[in-house]
Amino acid sequence: MTEEELLRVIEQAAGEGWTELDLSGKELTVLPPEIGKLTQLKKLILGKYEYDEDGDIVGPIGNELKALPAEIGELKQLEELWIVDNQLSQLPAEFGQLTNLQSLYLSDNQLSQLPAEICQLTNLQSLNLYNNQLSQLPAEFGQLTNLQSLYLYNNQLSQLPAEFGQLTNLQSLDLSDNQLSQLPAEICQLTNLQSLDLSSNQLSQLPAEICQLTNLQSLNLYNNQLSQLPAEFGQLTNLQSLYLRGNPVPIPPEILASGNAKEILDFYFRTQDPKETEPFYEAKFLIIGEGGAGKTSLAKKIEDEAYELQPEEKSTEGIDVLRWDFPHNGQNFRVNIWDFGGQEIYHQTHQFFLTERSLYALVADSRKENTDFYWWLKVVELLSNNSPVIIIENEKQDRKCEIDVRQLRGEFTNLKEALPTNLATNRGLSEIKKNIQLYISNLPHVGTPLPKLWVRVRSALENDSRNYISLEEYRTICRHNKLTDSKDMLRLSQYLHDLGVCLHFQKDPVLKNTIILKPEWGTTAVYKVLDNKKVKENLGRFTQNDLEDIWHENEYADMRDELLHLMMRFKLCYPIPNSPNTYIAPQLLDINQHEYNWDETNNLILRYEYEFMPKGILTRFIVETHPWIEQQKLVWRSGVILNKDQTRAEVIENYNQREIKIRVSGNRKKELLAVVTHELEKIHQSYERLQYNTLVPCNCNSCKGSQEPYSYPLDKLKKRLDAGRYKIECENSYDEVDVRRLIDDVNLQVSGREQELTPRVTPLQQELSQERDESLNRQNLQPKLTMNYLDFQLLVTADKKIRASSDQGDDSGELRLEMNRIKLTLKLIESRQTDTDLLKALGGELYQALFPPKIHSHLRATIAGANAHGDNVRLRLTFESPELAALPWEFLYDESTNTFLGNNTQTVLSRYIDVRLEKRDLKAKAASKPLKILLVISSPTNLTKLDAAGEERLIREALEKHINAGEIELDVLQEATIRNIDQKLSEKPYNIFHFIGHGEFKDNKGFIALVDENKNSKLLDEVGFANLFLGNRNLGLAVLNSCQGAELSSNQAFAGLSPNLVRRGIPAVVAMKYSILDSTAKLFADYFYRYLALGLPVDTAIQKTRNAISINVGLDKPDFATPVLYMRAKDGIIMSGL
Structure with a gap:
């Protein structure tokens, strides 16, 4: 925006009395003094953050302002001021005149100090100053007593003023990534603080007064220098999350990893009593190197010096583990020696056993001189978090090894030394054993x-x-x-x-x-x-x-x-889809590239270049993406062609050039490229220090469509984004292109406070994850079903009393609801006029009513107990009042965990009908193949006509891959008379009855509309409908996809059709409470029936299906909570063999 354009905007805003003005991303270098004319402004934006549809930060949109005019102080009505992503180094003294400011965002600037006048902003509630260069805060800072949230991370603060303790209304404080070596005792005065982040500072101790922060719920101390915690720490009774990784505190990482404050503190204080503890003296010693180097000989010599070497020592196949003990500090020290086979085939599989907190020995054969020291040391560096390593020079026949240890040490700081030996004569062996004892006894976990x-x-x-x-x-x-x-x-x-x-x-x-x-x-x-x-x-x-x-x-x-x-x-093998019980180990695939055609029109191209390329990246990628391998044939050891929805991706590894190249063509190429990069980045992140460049192709007119476009290193693009430089020149055409467009073209996004560039998780990615899980689990059905549940039963009586029971005990409460407000929301849901906030508000109100504080704590304790055993919680709801039962409890939303109970991963939710279940042989195993479904489409001529062919096509498309895989058998009946249904049910042992058609609700009763002999509607109530299935011991489930199939009477307890069908003998009924999109109907059939075919309990299957719908359709629409499950089987097993 030019200066003239800006002045015109200011004049217009002043003349019209604007209260809000957004000038972000206008490339402004100067803010004119005329800005002071906008005295009516309440919100001014000179720089902000851009968010995507998921609420994630895409990047800052700022300007290039280096200073603010004194006239900024004239904007005395301002309540919210954003100056994110500029180049401010200081603020004018007049800034203190903005006394109505409540929110101030100054992040991503170059501020080195704050004016004392900032203390005059006494109405300020939220202050963001992160990513600046502040080295100190003025004493007057303590006068901002209304502050509730303060973000100061990534500055250069070395201390805090004592006056900091005056910020007594502060609830959230982030001081991470500074240089604090101590905290003032006055910090104890921040008694309203709930969240405190002190990570990545230099704290070596905490003041005892920290125990006075009794409202603290989350404390992050990651990456400091704390070796102990104050005894008073245990008084922080509300603390839930505690992060202590990266400190020398004597707590095993396995305890710290949970972040559970109670577990961490319980362990710490328990181990402070020497009477209750013992030091742990055990460690792992891994011997690696080329085949025939002498690894096995070394292992056996360490174990027994008298061991006589064999002329032809048999090579280790895979891994051998030996035990060696030595005295240490008056106790026995146990060493587990892992002797790794050196053959090439093992190199990429050994990585799964190269662990942290271990000592490594790289054995080199002086005669062969074939040891690739760089490769082996890099592998240890990447996979063991820089664990110490020694080189053993196996000087066979006393032939010296020529190793430039100084040069290797220059690059590998974890390389301790090189020790010569002749294992045949034991020369140097005692020195080797002495050094092993020294290094292994100094591993960080030893003596814990x-x-x-x-x-x-x-x-x-x-x-x-x-x-x-x-x-x-x-x-x-x-x-x-x-x-x-x-x-x-x-x-x-x-x-x-x-x-x-x-x-x-x-x-x-x-x-x-x-x-x-x-x-x-x-x-x-x-x-x-x-x-x-x-x-x-x-x-x-x-x-x-x-x-x-x-x-x-x-x-x-x-x-x-x-x-x-x-x-x-x-990731050593994968099952071949649609080839039962057949697998591929990709590291043994054909080494030669297959022949295939490739459309080079408008390809998206991305490359990865590695400083060091560990073996196995591509074979792991093949395993992760195996469901989409084209025809399950276009795959070889160093490459694969993926095909999804007529879109193809070619992924080829060139190990010698340390490169992976990706080409994508087709209609959904951007989405498929995002999936490929997502899977590769997951593999990259499994290595501690993997160095690589992501090369993003240029999209200028000259490069677009080229097979050899100019490429930009992603790091370079990120630096330009950080500096607010959004243009970059192509080295081929010299055209300027937009940095953000380059990144967006390959579907990457900026996320997190450091603006890391990561692949977007797209619906297509979710689809791959589902298909991969199905493929893997299909081969292991029975073990997959060994899942356990803790029961949590909720009964709401007719007089609105709540009774909760579980293994944790019993609790009670009273249900209170504002029904008028809820009814207004339900009308919006029925007309699909919803958004996420509305559904969360409804779900939150239902949750607070159903889970008053005592019962909420009871549920959280049950979930925590289940998690400790790797189990889930089965949440069963029973309502005696039809009016309460009619409410959409599937929207239950727990604000404390930001989850809907109907689709989260820790609970399974159903409506429980407490009646005696007919005794059947119900075992948790996969259904007898295939799962048999009868689809009944009822379209009476006197009711609104249904598109029967369209309904059938929709279900068939949803189930096509499962039908082709032999997992599901689908039959369709479109003449839905009682006689036809009865005849069809007698022909085959159907497991599921899926009804699509009309339902009616009259006289406080639910009816299903079938077809009579004249093709008009024939209404059946729950008695008549349930009679169709009398004596049918195979049918376990009815699915009612009818507009009112899930309605419940508000006057009569047994009038609701679906629960009464369960009472009449059908083990479970799923009914759609609201109308759903065709796309949702397809998702429901695809996921739900697949999970049932796998043998999952019906409530688990419906929960996973709701979750899949929420991912694909979104939480802003009611579809995910529309399927309502009624069942009477406490374990969710509803049919024989399923």
Whole structure:
């Protein structure tokens, strides 16, 4: 905007008495004094943040203002002032005249100090000063006593004035990324503080007075220098979240990782008592290097110096684990020596066992001189969080190794030294063992005080000769050794998992119920597959029958499913869709690129260049994206073609050039590229220090459509964004292009306070995640279903009394609702005039009514208890009053966790009908294939005509991939007479009756409209409709997709059609409470029936379906809460074999 244009805008605003003016992104360098004329302004924006549709920050939109005119002080009516993303180095003294200011945003400037006059802004409630250069705050700062939120992160503050304690109304304070070495005692006066962020400072201790912040709920102390906590810390009884990672405090990372303040503080103060603790002296020593270098010889010599080397020492296949003990501080120190096979095939699979808090030895053979020191040291650096490493120079026949250790140390700070030895004569062996003891005893976790009960359990596991035990057997061992706290049991198993003592994947639905006590047993099983001759000859292809031959020994017979899942978890193989029980190990695929055609028109191109490229990135990517491999054929060891919705992506790795190149063509290329980058970034983030450049293609007219466009390093684009420079020149055409457009073209977004560039999570990404999960779980149905639930039953009586019961006990309360306000909201929902805030407001009101404080605490405690065991909570609602039952409780919204209960991942929600269930053989297993669905479409001629063909097509399209996979069988009946339905039900043992048609509600009763012999409507009430299914022991579910199928009478308890169908004998009914979009109907059928085919309980299936709808359709529409589930099976198992 030119100066003249700006002056015209100011004149117009002054003349018309504007109260708000937005001048962000106008490339202003000067703000004229005429701005003082706008005395009516209440809000002025000179720089702000741009947000996307999901509410995430896309980037700042500022100007280039270096100063503000004194006349800014004339804007005395201002209540909100935004000057984000400019170049201000100071504020004028007149700034203090803005006494009505309530919100002030000055982030992303160059302010080095604040004027004393800022103290005059006594009405200020919110102040944002992050990303500046402030080194101190004026003492007068303490006069801003109405401040409620203050953000000062990423400045240069080294201390806070004592007057800071006067900000007694402060509720949220962020001081992270400064240089604070201590806090003033006066901070204890901030008694209203709820959130305090002190991360990334230099604090070595906390004042005891911090205990007076009794309202504090969240405290972030990440990345400081704290080695202890004040004893008074335990008085922060409202503290829920505590972040202490990155401090030398003696608490294992597994405890700190939860962020649960109670768990962390309980552990810390428990281990402060030396009578209750023992120091932990155990560590992992990993020996790596090329095949034949002498790794096994070194391991055996460390264990037993008298061991005689064999002329041809057998190479290690996979991994061997040996034990070595030595005395340390008067106690026994146990070392677990991991001897890694050196063959090429193992290189990319070993990475899953290269752990932190370990000592590494890289063995080099002096005769072969084939050790790639750089590669091995880089692997350790990336995968072990810079754990210490020593080089062992295996000087066979006393031939010296030539290693430039000084040069290697210059690049690898974790390289300690190189030690020569001749293992045949034991020369240098004692020195090696002495150094191993030195370095391994100085690992950060060594000597950490652990509860004595933990050490006792560890000892019991160590003496257990079994290869694996069940989770329940582990709990029994814990209880036998007096460890009875369930959460403590899981903390210990996680701690031992991270140390490599055992394997327990607590978050994996299949593996969480098994603890592998001997990790080498599991790894040996994995390598047996990768080393198998037949599997290699078949280019990585194998079947379940092959696994029975490979794992034929008794020790594997009962664990084949778990071991296969272990391989899939490590991304070592994937199931081939629509080829039951068949898998591919991608590292064994054909090395040669396949032939295929490629449309080079208007491609999107992206490249990654790596400073060092670890092996296995592309094969892991293939596993992650395997459902979309074109024809399940266009894949080779270093490349893959993905195909989704007529859009193709070519992803090729050139390992020698350390590059991955991506090309995408088709209608949805931008979305598919976002999926590819998202999956690659996930893999990148699994490495600690992976250095790479993302090269973004130019979109100028010359480069657009070219196969070799000019590319910009993403870091360079980010720096330009940070500097407010939104244009950049193409080196090919010399045209200027927009930086934000470049980033948007490859579907990246700026997020977080440091404006990191990350791929957007799109609906297409969600689709891949779903298909991948289905593909993986399809092969492991039975283990997948070993899920446990804690029950939480809520009964609301006719007189509005609430009774809550669970394993935590019983509680009671009274339900209070403002029905008139709710009824107004329901009318908006029925007409689909909704947004997220409206639905949250409704859900919040329903939640507060149904969960008064005591019952809310009861629910949260139940959920916390379930989480501790990796379980979910089954929330069952029962209402005696039809009026209350008619309310849409599926919108329940917990503001404290920002979640809708109807679609979150910790609970499953249903309406429970408490009647006796006919005894059936109901076991939690996948349905007898295929799941049989009868779709009945009823369109009487005397009612509004339905598009029967369209309805059928919609359902068929939704289920097509499941029908083709043999998982679901769909039959359709469009002449919905009683006779036809009865005949159809007798032909086949249908599991599900899906009705699409009309419903009527009259005389306080619900009716389903079928068709009579004259093709007019024939109304059936719940008795008549339920009679259709009398004696049918296969049918477990009726789905009513009718406009009023989910309506309930407000006058008569049993008048509602759906709950009464359950009372009449149908195990479960799902009804749509509101009209839904066709796209939602397709999503519902796709997800819900797929989950049922997998054998999930019906309430779990409906919960996952609601979640999928919310992701795809959004939380601003009522669709996700429209499916209402009524059931009478407490465990959600509703049909035989399902």
